[in-house]
Amino acid sequence: MAGIGGAETTGKKVGWGLLNAVVVIYALVPVLWIVSLSFKSSATLADGNFIPREWSLENYQNIFSTSEFTRALFNSIGIAVIATAIAVVFGTMAAYAIARLDFPGKNLLVGVSLLIAMFPQVSLVSPLFEIERTLGLFDTWPGLILPYITFALPLAIYTLSAFFREIPWELEKAAKMDGATPGQAFRRVIAPLAAPGVFTTAILVFIFCWNDFLFAISLTSTEQSRTVPVALSFFTGSSQFEDPAGSIAAAAVVITIPIILFVLFFQRRIVAGLTSGAVKG
Amino acid sequence: MAEIVLDKVTKRYPDGALAVQEVNLEIADGEFIILVGPSGCGKSTTLNMIAGLEDITDGELRIGGQRVNEKAPKDRDIAMVFQSYALYPHMTVKENMAFPLRLAKVDNATVEKKVKEAADILDLSQHLDRKPSNLSGGQRQRVAMGRAIVRNPKAFLMDEPLSNLDAKLRVQMRTSVSRLQKQLGTTTVYVTHDQTEAMTLGDRVVVMRGGIVQQIGAPQFLYDHPANLFVAGFIGSPSMNFVPATLENGALRSVIGDVTLTDRVRQLVEAADAPREVILGIRPEHFEDASLVEPAKLSAGGKFTSQVDVLESMGSDKYAYFNLTGEQAASAELQELAKDAGSDDVPGDGISLVTRLSSASGAVEGASSDIWFDADKVQLFDPSSGKNLTYSER
Numbered sequence: 001m002a003g004i005g006g007a008e009t010t011g012k013k014v015g016w017g018l019l020n021a022v023v024v025i026y027a028l029v030p031v032l033w034i035v036s037l038s039f040k041s042s043a044t045l046a047d048g049n050f051i052p053r054e055w056s057l058e059n060y061q062n063i064f065s066t067s068e069f070t071r072a073l074f075n076s077i078g079i080a081v082i083a084t085a086i087a088v089v090f091g092t093m094a095a096y097a098i099a100r101l102d103f104p105g106k107n108l109l110v111g112v113s114l115l116i117a118m119f120p121q122v123s124l125v126s127p128l129f130e131i132e133r134t135l136g137l138f139d140t141w142p143g144l145i146l147p148y149i150t151f152a153l154p155l156a157i158y159t160l161s162a163f164f165r166e167i168p169w170e171l172e173k174a175a176k177m178d179g180a181t182p183g184q185a186f187r188r189v190i191a192p193l194a195a196p197g198v199f200t201t202a203i204l205v206f207i208f209c210w211n212d213f214l215f216a217i218s219l220t221s222t223e224q225s226r227t228v229p230v231a232l233s234f235f236t237g238s239s240q241f242e243d244p245a246g247s248i249a250a251a252a253v254v255i256t257i258p259i260i261l262f263v264l265f266f267q268r269r270i271v272a273g274l275t276s277g278a279v280k281g
Numbered sequence: 282m283a284e285i286v287l288d289k290v291t292k293r294y295p296d297g298a299l300a301v302q303e304v305n306l307e308i309a310d311g312e313f314i315i316l317v318g319p320s321g322c323g324k325s326t327t328l329n330m331i332a333g334l335e336d337i338t339d340g341e342l343r344i345g346g347q348r349v350n351e352k353a354p355k356d357r358d359i360a361m362v363f364q365s366y367a368l369y370p371h372m373t374v375k376e377n378m379a380f381p382l383r384l385a386k387v388d389n390a391t392v393e394k395k396v397k398e399a400a401d402i403l404d405l406s407q408h409l410d411r412k413p414s415n416l417s418g419g420q421r422q423r424v425a426m427g428r429a430i431v432r433n434p435k436a437f438l439m440d441e442p443l444s445n446l447d448a449k450l451r452v453q454m455r456t457s458v459s460r461l462q463k464q465l466g467t468t469t470v471y472v473t474h475d476q477t478e479a480m481t482l483g484d485r486v487v488v489m490r491g492g493i494v495q496q497i498g499a500p501q502f503l504y505d506h507p508a509n510l511f512v513a514g515f516i517g518s519p520s521m522n523f524v525p526a527t528l529e530n531g532a533l534r535s536v537i538g539d540v541t542l543t544d545r546v547r548q549l550v551e552a553a554d555a556p557r558e559v560i561l562g563i564r565p566e567h568f569e570d571a572s573l574v575e576p577a578k579l580s581a582g583g584k585f586t587s588q589v590d591v592l593e594s595m596g597s598d599k600y601a602y603f604n605l606t607g608e609q610a611a612s613a614e615l616q617e618l619a620k621d622a623g624s625d626d627v628p629g630d631g632i633s634l635v636t637r638l639s640s641a642s643g644a645v646e647g648a649s650s651d652i653w654f655d656a657d658k659v660q661l662f663d664p665s666s667g668k669n670l671t672y673s674e675r
Contacts, residue, residue, distance in 0.1 A: 173334050174367035177438075178381035178428065179355040188380075192371045 031256070037249035045246050059250035069251055071223045072231030077258065079141055079227060080209040083148035087205050088198060090149075091156025096186070096194075098157065099164035100172075110157075117154035125218045132219055139221045147215050152205040159204065163197025164190075199266040206262055210255070228255045283345030283435040284310045285331060285468060291339035292326050292492075300326045302492045303340065311466045313459075315483035317473055318515070319621035323492035324472045325440055331470060332438050333357050344435060355384075360429035364441040366421045368413040368428075375400075375409040378427045385432060399427045402461065419450050426461065436468040443478065455481060476516050480504070488512045490617070506674070510614040510667040513562050513660060519600070519635045520618070523610040526561035526661070533659065535561050536607040536632060538583030540656040546671055550661060553670040560610045560662040565600070567658040568636035570644055571651035582656045590633075592646040601644050601652070603634040614667045 037045065041056040063069040097103070098110060128147060129138070137143035167190060175185035191198075216227045226234075232251050235244040285308040292301040301323040308314050316324040329335040331342060333354035342350055349357050360381070369377050375396055382392045400406045403423040413421055422442060429437055442458070443451045459482050462469050473479055479486045480500040488495040488503065488511070496508040500516075507513035513521050526535035528550065531542050542550065571584055591602040609632055636652055644650040661670040 168365060168367065170363050170365050170367040171369060174361070174363060174369075174428075175380075176334065176354040177332060177359070177361040179384040179432075181353075181355065184384060189369055 034249045034252050038253045059246040062247050063251050072226050072228045075225055076227040079144050080206050083145045083209045084202055084206045087149045087152040087156050088202050091153055091160050095157045095160030095164050099161045113154040113157055139225050141225055143219050148209045152208055156201045159201045160197050163194050167193050203266055286343040289340035290337055293338040300492050304494055313462050313469045313484045315471045315479045315486045317479040318489035322489040324489050328438050328440055328472045332361050358434050359436045360434040361438040362425045362429050362442045366425040370413055373410050374424050377424055378431050381432045395431045399431045403427050418446055439471045441473055509669055510662045514618040519565050521562045521564050522634050524561045524632055525610045526559050528557055528559055536605045538585045540583040543657045549671045555670045560664050562660040565635045565637040567655045569653050570638045570642035571653040573639055574653045582653050584653050586651050588649050589644050589646050599638045599642050601636045601638055605632045607632050612664050
């Protein structure tokens with residue numbers, strides 16, 4: 001008998017190939033369409049051609065010509081990166097405690113964080129709006145970072161505690177015996193092994209913050225803290241009769257790039273089976 | 282280098298379960314001591330208490346004359362080898378072995394030198410840049426040992442370090458562990474559930490059961506003079522045979538034949554104030570094919586005739602198994618031993634007996650055989666307390 005890979009017949013291969021092609025086309029066509037739109041000039045925008053008849057960078061020049069988009073991009077990157085960093089750091093600590101320690105109220109803590117994750121966000125918008133206006137957080141970076149952390153933390157804790165449970169506890173004991181303080185054992189042994197989990201979590205949290213529209217539109221009012229998804233919705237043409245679709249398409253392409261870079265960059269570090277070889281075998 | 286003293290060390294869990302009860306043990310500097318017993322006997326807990334990975338509920342632990350109960354593992358200066366090896370998978374072999382030194386802030390040149398030394402001793406020099414996942418089981422085991430020896434700790438603690446290796450490699454590693462310990466002369470506490478390892482490795486063996494130390498002594502001493510039924514049954518492979526017997530006027534009656542006690546045995550039994558009903562224990566090698574025993578010796582032992590159930594020829598000896606009719610010897614210790622060996626639910630009536638006969642024996646499977654045993658080698662146990670009634674220090 002041949003191996004699992006070699007056992008495939010030509011028919012099966014063709015079948016799988018077709019299925020894969022369908023899925024890829026289904027997922028990529030809208031993206032390519034947006035890319036195509038972004039390169040069309042305003043005259044040919046609505047001609048229905050998939051491949052632009054005349055290529056132009058007009059839309060990109062437009063969105064970068066005013067501060068409306070660039071400022072929003074800056075806000076988006078800043079807010080998402082800060083929220084991700086804080087959520088991952090706290091999530092790592094909390095997940096470690098949940099995976100390793102038995103302390104009173106542990107189940108309650110897990111339950112509450114699950115509750116937060118399940119809470120419909122839209123019902124919190126009005127109270128948050130009021131609270132933030134009173135506290136002076138409305139239309140500021142912290143005003144968005146705080147709710148993002150709140151909603152990203154349960155996600156982070158869940159993902160990370162699953163990773164921590166995978167790490168053999170004996171490694172920590174071994175580190176202690178080798179002369180490490182609990183802090184050193186965590187930093188030099190546990191954290192590096194949990195790195196794939198940390199990066200996975202970071203990607204998920206970053207995408208969550210980056211894509212958010214609901215909080216961003218409710219809790220901001222000016223360019224000072226408006227993020228890209230919101231700024232996009234405020235795009236207008238140069239006159240009220242002009243369709244801003246070209247500019248929106250270009251902006252959409254631009255904000256997809258950081259996500260792609262982010263995933264590509266961290267993907268290398270998400271090496272499956274990093275812990276293999278730690279214990280017996 | 283230091284001696285380790287356990288003074289009435291006790292471990293009680295918060296739920297009240299007693300894992301280890303008043304263990305007294307003095308481990309001399311450079312001694313190789315084995316903690317052995319069935320699973321759940323408290324041997325690993327004892328080791329973890331010495332390591333500092335578990336708190337000591339009661340009693341005192343001294344390393345090198347100093348009380349260390351409250352010290353963190355890192356301040357006790359002892360190294361440990363884990364059953365799972367617990368190698369750091371993100372570090373190379375070299376980094377794994379250097380880790381304790383790096384934590385101790387040893388300078389680079391010394392680290393290089395010490396790691397190289399350890400790698401040479403353990404034959405790991407050509408693997409230094411590999412990750413643990415690319416190593417074989419035996420190599421991983423050696424890396425774990427290497428990580429322990431690089432910093433010359435006061436003592437080594439080993440928690441079943443060989444039990445994940447396959448049988449052949451285990452025998453090899455057993456000799457190298459022994460050699461390494463002699464070479465380094467470091468005090469070593471070694472936990473195992475394998476009585477063969479206990480017999481072959483240690484200077485002294487501590488047999489534990491249910492959190493209580495049963496007996497401490499040199500391997501040969503434990504084999505020859507077990508303090509109770511549990512030690513007698515646990516040490517030795519194949520294990521000692523146990524048969525119910527009756528003591529009457531210096532004579533011992535049982536299904537394996539009636540014998541008159543020898544003077545040595547009689548004196549011990551009288552001094553121990555033995556009950557009438559006892560359990561007779563006798564090791565497989567103290568049997569012989571009756572036709573091969575000199576006539577003069579024949580009278581100094583008992584004899585029985587039975588059909589050979591199974592015969593295993595090892596070349597050098599023959600193991601003959603018998604199944605005799607009669608009640609099995611019953612005691613809590615024997616039940617626990619059977620449970621540990623996994624034979625408690627093997628169906629079987631009567632008394633099963635293992636005998637080691639000379640290879641010249643003409644015993645044939647299925648045929649009847651005359652078997653003789655040496656009356657001076659019998660050990661008698663009290664069925665209620667399990668105590669060895671024939672125990673002597675010599």
